[in-house]
Amino acid sequence: LQSIPVRNLNTKTTFKNWTITEHVSYLAGLEDLAFNALKKKGTDFNKYRGPTGLGKFEKNSIAKGKDMRPQDVIEWWRLSRAKVVETLADATPGRKIKWWNNEIDYLTFAATKLSETWSHGLDIYECMKKDYEDSVRIEHVALYGFLNIEKISKINKLKYENVRIELIGPEYRAWQFGDEKSENTINGNAGDWCRVVTGRTGKGFKPTLTAEGASGHGRRRPRRPVGARLSSCSTSQRGRLHGGGEHWRHRQH
Numbered sequence: 001l002q003s004i005p006v007r008n009l010n011t012k013t014t015f016k017n018w019t020i021t022e023h024v025s026y027l028a029g030l031e032d033l034a035f036n037a038l039k040k041k042g043t044d045f046n047k048y049r050g051p052t053g054l055g056k057f058e059k060n061s062i063a064k065g066k067d068m069r070p071q072d073v074i075e076w077w078r079l080s081r082a083k084v085v086e087t088l089a090d091a092t093p094g095r096k097i098k099w100w101n102n103e104i105d106y107l108t109f110a111a112t113k114l115s116e117t118w119s120h121g122l123d124i125y126e127c128m129k130k131d132y133e134d135s136v137r138i139e140h141v142a143l144y145g146f147l148n149i150e151k152i153s154k155i156n157k158l159k160y161e162n163v164r165i166e167l168i169g170p171e172y173r174a175w176q177f178g179d180e181k182s183e184n185t186i187n188g189n190a191g192d193w194c195r196v197v198t199g200r201t202g203k204g205f206k207p208t209l210t211a212e213g214a215s216g217h218g219r220r221r222p223r224r225p226v227g228a229r230l231s232s233c234s235t236s237q238r239g240r241l242h243g244g245g246e247h248w249r250h251r252q253h
Contacts, residue, residue: 001074004128009070013127014202015120017060020127023120024077025065026058030072031080033057034099036115038087042098054100084113111144119198126202134170134191142167142190145197146177161213167193 001024010019018026036044048057063071093107100179104112125132146165153160164182167175169190186193188209195201196209 001124004124006070007127011127013123015123018123020124021065021070021073023124024073025062027117027120028073028077029057029061029064029078030113030116031077031084034084034109035080035087036090037097037099038084045098045100071216081117093194106219108144110146111140113149114140115144115194115198118194119200122195122198122200134194136170136173138190138194139169139173139175141194141198142175145193148197163213165193184211186211 001020004020009021012019013023015023033044036042045053048054049227065076068076077125088106088110091106093105095106096103097106097109099109099112114137118138122132142165149163150160155171162179163181163186164178164187165176166187167190168188169175173190175190186209188207192207193207195205196207201207
């Protein structure tokens with residue numbers, strides 16, 4: 001954001017036709033909501049009940065940003081995010097938190113928040129026609145995807161099977177999630193996995209992910225590409241991660 005001239009902060013992105021400033025306003029509002037969830041048990045969610053709650057939240061956050069200078073919107077996001085980071089730094093990973101209509105643990109919550117920011121960052125890079133180079137920090141986004149597999153399978157009415165995720169990340173880091181004895185595995189590039197699970201699979205995206213697993217008759221299914229199949233689940237609503245897996249599912253309130 002620091003490298004983008006102020007005059008370009010009103011550039012529109014492909015996501016909901018939002019400008020860069022509107023993305024940042026949304027993220028800043030989300031950090032305020034997160035801090036309320038951490039400190040006041042999510043009392044602010046009372047303002048956003050029902051099927052139109054998320055839309056109302058988006059409009060309110062963007063409207064607040066419109067009354068501010070673009071530079072002040074960025075500062076709003078930074079300060080609000082810092083309060084959330086400071087609170088999470090001393091938190092117990094297994095502690096539960098109310099996040100929209102879900103109760104999730106702090107580990108999943110932190111991974112969700114990081115993934116949210118990362119995915120909106122990709123939208124901004126895209127609209128500015130800048131190349132984004134993945135760093136080892138996408139391990140947190142990869143974890144977010146793994147933590148939500150069972151929940152998303154249920155929401156999409158898919159049979160859940162224990163799965164092992166084996167990824168190669170930046171700097172040739174090897175990341176594995178899940179039971180190493182699982183008969184079902186997904187393998188491939190970590191950046192591809194992260195883009196699939198956050199719904200950032202635009203035109204021309206060709207993931208290298210493959211899957212292997214046992215069939216219902218106890219036979220091994222051959223290794224096969226899974227990017228398109230996963231993308232169809234993850235992008236049914238290319239939107240928020242507010243429920244601990246929003247990109248993977250139809251929105252539920």
